[in-house]
Amino acid sequence: MLERYGHGGDLATAEERFGLPADGFLDYSSNMNPLGPPAAVREILARYMDEISKYPDPVSRKLRAKLAKKHGIDQSAILVGNGAAELIDLAVRALRPSRMAIAAPCFGEYGDAAKKAGVPVYEGLLRSDADFELGEQWVTEALEASGADLYLLGSPNNPTGALVEYRHIQRLLDSGATVVLDEAFLDFLPDDEHRSLAAEASTNGRLFVLRSMTKFYAIPGIRLGYIVGHPEALEAMRRLQVPWSVNSLAQAIGAAVLEDEAFAGETWAWLQSESEFLRAELRKLGFRDYPGAVNYLLVRLPDDAPFTSTELQQEMGRRGALIRDASLFTGLDHRYIRLAIKLRAQNARLIGVLREAIASLGGSGT
Ligand SMILES: Cc1ncc(COP(=O)(O)O)c(C=O)c1O
Known part of the structure; x- marks a missing residue:
């Protein structure tokens, strides 16, 4: 296998x-972008030797400033991680749900993160005859049957590619639950900024948006992702994060590739x-x-x-x-x-x- x-x-x-x-x-x-990595990555690698003897910025200030500008949000609403994978794990551990709901099929780390944290998981199945889209019926069933106080959903979902419509997220939030929306692949859509819920997540205490930089910029070996959420909630995640988990090379590359429009x-x-x-x-x-x-x-x-x-x-x-x-x-x-x-x-x-x-x-x- x-x-x-x-x-x-x-x-x-x-x-x-x-x-x-x-x-x-x-x-x-x-699923990496075959056009990447962008040219800036090679330049940074060439001059990286001088950086290696210094500790990285523990809170990725330069990169966060650029990400904040990209999303039109405050830097304090962004936590950078060692790939989105680290942040999935941190989000589940910091949010401490009593039950978590996911929509299957989905990225395996959602369920694994819950298992590692000892959180029971409701797996609501997406239907093949509905092209695996998360629709009204899925939400109704999940609200009735899951007992979940945390929903971890991919939009676009992996492996289906389907997006979750905003009205469904809204219903889950209205029920009082917290939603972590994984937008790891959203930047592949030309209107990603318009579709992203990052701006809303930056002020709403119960909505979080996860982003990965490894797929779009083809740097999975570097590990880089971030989560957007209310600053207080992010602080709980930061406290659980291993110090310097985002190395200086990843920070420099992240800041540089964002410039390449x-x-x-x-x-x-x-x-x-x-x-x-x-x-x-x-x-x-x-x-x-x-x-x-x-x-x-x-x-x-x-x-x-x-x-x-x-x-x-x-x-x-x-x-x-x-x-x-x-x-x-x-x-x-x-x-x-x-x-x-x-x-x-x-x-x-x-x-x-x-x-x-x-x-x-x-x-x-x-
Ligand atoms: C849907 C989804 N979210 C998050 C990740 C993790 O991405 P990263 O490489 O940033 O840790 C992956 C990786 O395959 C993924 O498919």
């Missing part, structure tokens, strides 16, 4: 498993056209894709496929291409995979490998 440690993008496990060098894989199992525009243009291309090619092979405007696709295998997602992952891995076996997400089964969207040449190669793997597994690959 490629997701031995719970996530895609695990090239070291892929190397062990498939016997090919880690850097030689076509990796569609994690052209990068965002190029990303949005690329995604629009490549998403259409990949979706069309997958349909030709009999796959079903789900709506969504992010840089990954939840895909269902052809109805007559004589193989499972796990077998397909294995067959493709042997050919040097990694895909996410989505059966490992609660609420999905062996008919689902998740694919990143990359550049045209890579996407075309992926389709070629898919076709070969399907043929070798006895599928028609029409």
Whole structure:
């Protein structure tokens, strides 16, 4: 199993498993922006030696100032973390819910963070016949059945790509619950600033917005994310955070990439056209894709496929291409995979490998 440690993008496990060098894989199992990292990252790395003998700013002041400007909020409403993953964990521990609700399928760390904190979890299933969108019915059922005082939801959700409409968040807040909204992939949408609830979260004591900088800027090895919320609530999270958890290289890179406005525009243009291309090619092979405007696709295998997602992952891995076996997400089964969207040449190669793997597994690959 490629997701031995719970996530895609695990090239070291892929190397062990498939016997090919880690850097030689076509990796569609994690969702990084293929246009990144932005040029500024290389420049910072070149002059970073001088910084290494100093402690990082413990509260990431320069980066927070830029993030505050981006969202039009006060710096005190931002806490920077060692990736959004650290902040998911900190948020659950600091908010100390008696019960937490999540919408499955979703990013595995939501449930894991609750388990680590000893918090019982309600997993409300999203329905495939509703394209896995979190709708009115999900909210009604969750409010009736979950008993949750904390909702941790992804928008866009991973692996479905679906956004959560504001009116649903509002209903959950109106019930008196706290909502942590994970917008880790929202910057892939051209109107992300307009859609983000960061400004509202900065003053509302029960709404928090999580953002990751690792996906959009393609710096997952650096680890960088932040959470927006009421300053007092963030203080409780900061107190639980390990000192200097955000190193100075991550802070410098974060501050620099935010200056690169052209990068965002190029990303949005690329995604629009490549998403259409990949979706069309997958349909030709009999796959079903789900709506969504992010840089990954939840895909269902052809109805007559004589193989499972796990077998397909294995067959493709042997050919040097990694895909996410989505059966490992609660609420999905062996008919689902998740694919990143990359550049045209890579996407075309992926389709070629898919076709070969399907043929070798006895599928028609029409
Ligand atoms: C939905 C979602 N949220 C948060 C994260 C964590 O991101 P980071 O790399 O910033 O820790 C991930 C990583 O895959 C994710 O998919």
